[in-house]
Amino acid sequence: MALVELRNVSKIYRLGEEEIRALDDVSLDIEEGEFISIIGPSGSGKSTLMHILGCLDSPTQGTIKLDGVMIQNAGARELAAIRNRKIGFVFQFFNLLPKLNVLQNVELPMIYSGISGKERHRRALEALESVDLANRARHRPSQLSGGQQQRAAIARALVNNPRIIFADEPTGNLDSHTGDAILQLFRKLSQAGRTIVLVTHDPEIAAVTPRRIEIRDGKVATRVDLTLAGLDRVAAKGAPAL
Amino acid sequence: MKGGPVLRAPEELRHTYAQLGITLLAGMREIWAHKFRSLLTMLGIILGVSSLVAMSALVAGMEKGAKESLVAIGGLEKVRVEPQDLPVEQRHLTDQAVGITINDVYALDHSAPLIRKLSPEMRLPATLSANGKTYRPWVCVGVWPVALEMSEHTIAHGRMITELDDELARNVCVIGTATRDELWGAPEKVGREIIPLGETVYINGVPFTIVGMFQHYESEQERKARELAKLQPEPAQQQGGVARDRGRGGRRRGNFVFYLKNSTVYLPLNTVWMKFRSGVALTGFGSSFQPVGGAGGATGDPRLSSLEVKIASVDLLPEALQQARNVLMSTHKGIEDFTFRTQEDWAEQIAIFVRNARLSGGLIAGISLLVGGIGIMNIMLASISERVREIGIRKSVGAATVDIFVQILVESVVIAVLGGLAGLATSFALVNLISSFSPTENAPIVQVGSLLVAFSFSVVVGVLAGIFPAVKAARLNPIQALRYE
Ligand SMILES: Nc1ncnc2c1ncn2[C@@H]1O[C@H](COP(=O)(O)OP(=O)(O)O)[C@@H](O)[C@H]1O
Ligand SMILES: [Mg+2]
Numbered sequence: 001m002a003l004v005e006l007r008n009v010s011k012i013y014r015l016g017e018e019e020i021r022a023l024d025d026v027s028l029d030i031e032e033g034e035f036i037s038i039i040g041p042s043g044s045g046k047s048t049l050m051h052i053l054g055c056l057d058s059p060t061q062g063t064i065k066l067d068g069v070m071i072q073n074a075g076a077r078e079l080a081a082i083r084n085r086k087i088g089f090v091f092q093f094f095n096l097l098p099k100l101n102v103l104q105n106v107e108l109p110m111i112y113s114g115i116s117g118k119e120r121h122r123r124a125l126e127a128l129e130s131v132d133l134a135n136r137a138r139h140r141p142s143q144l145s146g147g148q149q150q151r152a153a154i155a156r157a158l159v160n161n162p163r164i165i166f167a168d169e170p171t172g173n174l175d176s177h178t179g180d181a182i183l184q185l186f187r188k189l190s191q192a193g194r195t196i197v198l199v200t201h202d203p204e205i206a207a208v209t210p211r212r213i214e215i216r217d218g219k220v221a222t223r224v225d226l227t228l229a230g231l232d233r234v235a236a237k238g239a240p241a242l
Numbered sequence: 243m244k245g246g247p248v249l250r251a252p253e254e255l256r257h258t259y260a261q262l263g264i265t266l267l268a269g270m271r272e273i274w275a276h277k278f279r280s281l282l283t284m285l286g287i288i289l290g291v292s293s294l295v296a297m298s299a300l301v302a303g304m305e306k307g308a309k310e311s312l313v314a315i316g317g318l319e320k321v322r323v324e325p326q327d328l329p330v331e332q333r334h335l336t337d338q339a340v341g342i343t344i345n346d347v348y349a350l351d352h353s354a355p356l357i358r359k360l361s362p363e364m365r366l367p368a369t370l371s372a373n374g375k376t377y378r379p380w381v382c383v384g385v386w387p388v389a390l391e392m393s394e395h396t397i398a399h400g401r402m403i404t405e406l407d408d409e410l411a412r413n414v415c416v417i418g419t420a421t422r423d424e425l426w427g428a429p430e431k432v433g434r435e436i437i438p439l440g441e442t443v444y445i446n447g448v449p450f451t452i453v454g455m456f457q458h459y460e461s462e463q464e465r466k467a468r469e470l471a472k473l474q475p476e477p478a479q480q481q482g483g484v485a486r487d488r489g490r491g492g493r494r495r496g497n498f499v500f501y502l503k504n505s506t507v508y509l510p511l512n513t514v515w516m517k518f519r520s521g522v523a524l525t526g527f528g529s530s531f532q533p534v535g536g537a538g539g540a541t542g543d544p545r546l547s548s549l550e551v552k553i554a555s556v557d558l559l560p561e562a563l564q565q566a567r568n569v570l571m572s573t574h575k576g577i578e579d580f581t582f583r584t585q586e587d588w589a590e591q592i593a594i595f596v597r598n599a600r601l602s603g604g605l606i607a608g609i610s611l612l613v614g615g616i617g618i619m620n621i622m623l624a625s626i627s628e629r630v631r632e633i634g635i636r637k638s639v640g641a642a643t644v645d646i647f648v649q650i651l652v653e654s655v656v657i658a659v660l661g662g663l664a665g666l667a668t669s670f671a672l673v674n675l676i677s678s679f680s681p682t683e684n685a686p687i688v689q690v691g692s693l694l695v696a697f698s699f700s701v702v703v704g705v706l707a708g709i710f711p712a713v714k715a716a717r718l719n720p721i722q723a724l725r726y727e
Contacts, residue, residue, distance in 0.1 A: 051721050056724075057721050080640055083640045084639065085640070089638050095634075095635045095638070095724065109639040112636075112639065
């Protein structure tokens with residue numbers, strides 16, 4: 001049994017007369033421990049897919065099973081609990097709360113799982129150490145560089161020890177050097193056994209993951225291979241930054 | 243996943259509970275981050291709470307003053323029988339109307355068991371002169387010794403008129419402190435208390451000996467002010483400021499009852515009848531009097547200005563009045579030339595006034611609180627649209643709908659509670675301010691109950707104002723919240 005099982009999922013937005021099929025009959029499995037990228041051009045439906053996978057959004061049609069739970073049968077409360085315990089999100093724009101310091105930001109998911117203050121503190125520091133940011137614990141997000149903010153966001157995604165991490169264009173807002181460091185971090189986490197889904201429009205970034213799913217116009221592209229995406233050359237170069 | 247630990251209700255509850263502290267802190271932080279805005283938002287609540295407290299304090303003060311006065315004039319059990327113009331259908335009998343006479347007193351004493359005490363009065367428009375000065379007291383009246391008890395008078399010096407004085411129609415009188423103040427000087431002016439016992443005072447030119455003096459009557463409020471003045475440094479007293487203050491204060495509306503008592507002179511009833519019968523006022527107190535020419539009217543009995551009776555108990559007031567009416571109708575041969583004046587009218591007026599004052603005060607405070615609540619709701623709605631992103635982030639890391647709901651509600655309640663506390667603090671200042679230009683001399687009384695009520699109102703307003711924004715925030719779609727940059 002795969003960690004995530006997506007079956008015939010469609011997401012349809014209606015804007016007046018117009019009907020937008022953001023996702024069109026998508027089926028896919030994600031196994032435990034996989035490092036996988038979802039790749040496709042802008043507007044192809046990657047984020048929509050990720051939000052549905054991450055229980056932030058519900059599909060118009062189709063079913064999702066996550067860690068054995070049929071998501072469409074779950075209530076809002078249960079979905080919140082699933083997001084809290086089983087899923088970690090990393091966003092392009094970091095999405096840290098500006099009024100809280102880094103440590104408090106990392107503690108945030110644990111507040112919603114009712115973990116005591118001491119334990120929260122300990123685990124948040126531990127997570128920050130794992131992303132090499134413990135020395136910035138008392139800083140506000142605005143006092144950090146983009147890369148540091150993204151590492152704080154990754155610490156936040158890790159802190160509740162989720163079953164799966166979704167990262168939506170995590171390097172989209174970073175310079176290539178910093179972006180590479182972030183990818184490096186994901187690779188390290190993957191090697192440590194984490195299940196990670198990397199969403200990107202950039203084939204070079206997708207090249208770091210062993211498995212890729214290509215999305216075009218809301219559909220899973222039938223032929224996914226490196227030659228088509230021109231990634232063989234990237235792969236041949238050995239992705240030197242990593 | 244069987245029996246997975248994802249969702250168990252008690253556990254969730256505990257989380258919500260444990261979060262409350264954090265949520266409270268976050269709320270405080272949010273308010274602190276927008277200090278000025280929060281203060282403006284609180285203003286409505288502050289005004290509402292403080293006006294509620296101040297209004298009820300004011301009303302409580304007035305009510306207390308009014309009740310004090312009511313007791314001072316003899317309480318609810320006292321009823322006045324006064325002469326009255328005949329009803330229209332009896333007008334043709336005016337010539338036969340006897341008025342209230344001493345005969346009625348005996349009849350009532352004999353045949354109206356529900357009436358416990360009777361005090362006949364002959365009011366005398368009088369000018370007193372002594373010590374080279376003259377004074378016209380408010381009340382100069384011929385009475386029986388029972389009047390002392392009836393009108394809640396207390397003799398401070400000397401004695402009350404006795405039955406012997408009355409029987410022998412002696413030229414003796416009991417005066418109040420106002421008469422003493424006017425003829426011999428007030429203690430505050432003279433520097434010592436003069437007690438003019440044994441002095442001769444001329445009442446309408448007839449010499450009388452002063453045998454007694456009432457105590458000085460004043461409201462609790464006045465007493466406190468006077469005691470405070472005594473404690474003040476000497477110079478203030480030497481300038482005579484205190485005396486002047488009191489002179490003015492004594493004539494103010496709120497203390498009229500006390501002033502009236504101080505300005506009372508008692509003479510034996512018989513003395514008035516013998517010496518002044520042609521000058522006795524035959525209408526109720528306070529109205530213009532017409533001296534009656536022929537002594538004793540149709541019957542020749544001593545005719546009274548009025549008659550005060552005390553009934554057995556307030557509960558029996560209607561029955562007692564009926565009894566008295568029956569007796570008087572028979573002595574007056576069916577001519578209804580008398581009327582009863584009860585203090586109940588007054589008590590009722592006090593009650594109505596208090597009710598109205600409470601109502602209008604409550605209305606004002608209620609409107610302020612409503613406006614305050616709308617202000618809070620408005621600011622919470624604005625703050626939500628500013629924080630769409632924050633709410634989206636919180637939801638993405640696992641905040642449930644109820645968590646967001648509680649967060650916004652707590653913020654709203656915190657604003658209201660802070661506003662409420664500030665309002666309580668302000669209310670004391672407001673009470674002081676109001677009492678400095680209060681229409682009466684009754685100091686406002688701040689009651690603990692009104693503080694509690696006002697504060698709970700502010701909390702309720704906070705909750706009510708927070709519900710709609712909280713629901714709105716909780717319902718925000720996290721995707722929309724996260725997508726927007
Ligand atoms: N709330 C929405 N209403 C209407 N259309 C939407 C909404 N969200 C996304 N879309 C559309 O769905 C498609 C997929 O969007 P998205 O998943 O964000 O693409 P990607 O992340 O691959 O760039 C786009 O055409 C986008 O305009
Ligand atoms: Mg996207």
